[in-house]
Amino acid sequence: MTSQDTLSQIARCAWRIRRYAVRMGEVQGQGYVGQALGYADVLAVAYGHAMNFKPEDPEWEGRDRFLLSHGHYAIAHYAAMIEAGIIPESELETYGSDDSRLPMSGMATYTPGMEISGGSLGQGLPIAVGIALGLRHQKNPAFVYNSMSDGELDEGSVWEAAMSAAHHGLGNLICMVDINNQQADGPSTKVLGFEPLADKWASFGWHVQRVDGNHLPAVLRAFDTARNLTDAKPRVILCDTLMGKGVPFLEAREKNHFIRVDPPEWQQALAILDETAPEGAQA
Amino acid sequence: MNTVADKKPRLTTSAMIASIASEGQRVQAAPFGKALVAYAAEHPEVVGMTADLAKYTDLHLFAQAYPERFFQMGMAEQLLMGAAGGMAKTGLVPFATTYAVFGTRRAYDFIHQVIAEENLNVKICCALPGLTTGYGPSHQATEDLAMMRAIPGLTVVDPCDALDIEQAVPQIAAHQGPVYMRLLRGNVPLVLDEYNYKFELGKAKMLREGSDVLVISSGFMTMRTLEVAKQLEADNVKVAVLHCPTIKPLDEATILAEVRKPGRLVVVAENHSVVGGLGEAVASLLLREGAAPAKFRMLALPDAFLDAGALPTLHDRYGISAEKMSKRIKGWLSQ
DSSP states (O other): OOHHHHHHHHHHHHHHHHHHHHHHHHHHTOOSHHHHHHHHHHHHHIIIIIOOOOTTOTTOTTSOEEEESSGGGHHHHHHHHHHTTSSOGGGGGGTTSTTOSSOSSOOTTTSTTOOSOOOSTTOHHHHHHHHHHHHHHTTOOOOEEEEEESGGGGOHHHHHHHHHHHHTTOTTEEEEEEEOSOBTTBOHHHHSOOOSHHHHHHHTTOEEEEEETTOHHHHHHHHHHHHHOOSSSOEEEEEEOOTTTTOHHHHSSOOOSSOOOOHHHHHHHHHHHHHTOOTTOOO | OOOSOOSSOOOOOOOTTOOOOOTTOOEEEOHHHHHHHHHHHTOTTEEEEESSOSGGGTTHHHHHHOGGGEEEOOSOHHHHHHHHHHHHHTTOEEEEEEEHIIIIIISHHIIIIIIITTTOOOEEEEESBSSOOSSOTTTOBSSHHHHHHTSTTOEEEOOOSHHHHHHHHHHHHHSSSOEEEEEOOSEEEOOGGGGTOOOOTTOOEEEEOOSSEEEEEOTHHHHHHHHHHHHHHTTTOOEEEEEOOEEESOOHHHHHHHHTSSSOEEEEEEEEESSSSHHHHHHHHHHHTTOOOSOEEEEEEOSSOOOOSOHHHHHHHTTOSHHHHHHHHHHHHHO
């Protein structure tokens, strides 16, 4: 497969992830759809290109682990796992409903393929360190991907884990930080400034890449680089993303942790996605 | 200004990790570390993790025996608990050690969310339980049992002596699910070998019979109660001792059966705050089951930030020295 083919395939994958997320948002009438649209490209590269897994066997020992530390991104993660064939598309209709396997915040005990119960922010990376140590100890070559938000950088436990991952030389650990500069009380940089972020991670002993998280070729290269490095150091991919990406009226909406979407707008968002579908994409 | 010289020499605070053994008491060195090394010989899935306190939790013996299975996580308790959960998710059985204050108070949400919510096989073993150091509230874990009891599905163990610890280690390791165990380290008193006793996870055991008082106790308060029971025998007060090292799940059947034997003052003795420990667990059980005895007392640490100082001074001040316990029990009997 040529590189262009790969990119086209991942673009279609990201487009479908966006559609699934919007459809789930419509079911529930709410949801962190702004984050899902913003992060869809990163998830498309992770599940559509980088990670090893068997959709029919989410417990397969050799699988790469994807840890959703920011549990409220579950809507995005479910969309990616539907796209990956781990969760049936029909289950999308149950999102956030009573007795559903797809609760609003991701939980390991509810959903196949959901490795951890995130949501208490700052826990994913410490868990990832433990899994990476455990896998290496047992000579399992799988990677551990920890996915987190920029707001989580406020939590001290993230930096405990960052120090530890470098100290233990965890070359099997890749961390993605979604930088959309939005957390509960406002812009992340105003709530608790985290820049210069690349320098921070580098000084903690990590291999650092900072990319436009909505530019697929850049995200693709970053994942390939992170996987192919031979250094015994953990890797972080800092992904600057735009909330609502792909649906211009949501991109332009006043930025808020929880973007308001009015009932008719779900269908309008789907219509816009369909109008801008990549070549060859099918819902 | 020093105008009057103290007549009585003041005791000084002992080292933070000083043994709680009294002078002349039989001891065993590092029962936790030795038991874990022995168990791990046949169980390669067991790994050791600590937050910069291997030496002070006797985990250094494990580290020496199995360096490739020992993981130093640094002075970072949230990381310790989170990573222990991660390790368990890969099929290993981590023993994670630190001091009880740091493990429980600082890392509570990590135990709750990462370890307990997924019922992961992590064994949290924490030294300096209750009032076993004179360093003040920063190091005195007087509410750890209350916090750990409140977490669904977490097994909570408060062993008495070296024998209890030695026998508990393989059982908590084999137990499927998370465990919090209080740890006595260094030279740990050995007492229970005189009582035809075996540790059994989830079980309370009668150590001696007595018709006047029933003391239900855990941790080192059991050995202290046994000492008190011998002293009171001289005054013709007969004290029964029910040792209850598993705080959760509580051995309700044994406790109810003993409490329902009539005519005894019932005392719960524990090295823990009166809030939320064994005493309140037993009290709520007895009320719930309509088994409240005529007289029920709690012999525990006060709901307060405790003083710094020498342990004998502090145990006396807070009523958990053998002498004070005897006086209090006799006082309650005469009320």
